[in-house]
Amino acid sequence: MDLHYFLSWKVALLLLLAPCGLQCMSVHVLNEEPVHVMPGKQLFLRAQIEHGPLEEVSSVTWEREPETGMTHERVTLATCPGRSLKCAGTRPNVHVNMEQQETTLEMNAYEAADGGVYTLTVTDHRGAKTTAQCIVREYEEVHHVSVSINASHSTLVCGEAWGTDPHFSWLHERAAITNSVGRVSKDGTKLLVTKTPICGHFTCVVSNELGHSSATYTAAPCEAEGRGTIAAVVCPIFLLLFGGVLAFLLWRRHWHSNRGERLHEHLDDTI
């Protein structure tokens, strides 16, 4: 009787100490989703397992299934069964590790086909399963960039069809955009053109860690400015040439008259 009383007190105390009760196993993947992996590089997933004082992890399984498509076939990548939780991978480039409250999955030489939804299943001592999922995708280079114009709003829009973590920048006639040309939106995808009329070549460059791709919108040539620039360059050259010739003529006249005077003086002396 005493023993029974003691045990029930112990259970009550444990319940008080564990606010979520006896069943509070939780699993979280700690990577930020979606996880992007460069081809040929390493995929590293980390998950945290939390459980109540009376719970015990009896097995851990990492699986993968395609993110899209008809076949939702799950492939087991590794399991860590039994009390020791010694993990066994099903392929040579996968290593899974299990510690007290953490499990990690390492996959070397990642390929596009390794993308998908990764599911981590933790089974407790009574067979109850808790799962966490994480989307893994290949880090893709930027391609198929295009630029279109929204004429009514004097805006150029840079559309980027594919690519991971795109970073946008704009050029006008291959030079950075100045305030006299336009303003780039905060996310970089749009250019509000303040220059009127809209003229010249506008290029949108989209880049990420694997490289860059660009597209150019060609408006009518900037004629007025073109002529202005030519005039601005050619006029000073003409003025300089004209000034130079004038100075030379003046100098020559001066020299000749000086020489004439000196000749006179010489003649005077000899006479």
Ligand SMILES: *[C@@H]1O[C@H](CO)[C@@H](O)[C@H](O)[C@H]1NC(C)=O
């Ligand atoms: C032009 O931009 C405005 C404002 O963003 C938008 O409401 C409008 O639909 C756009 N027009 C075209 C043709 O895309």
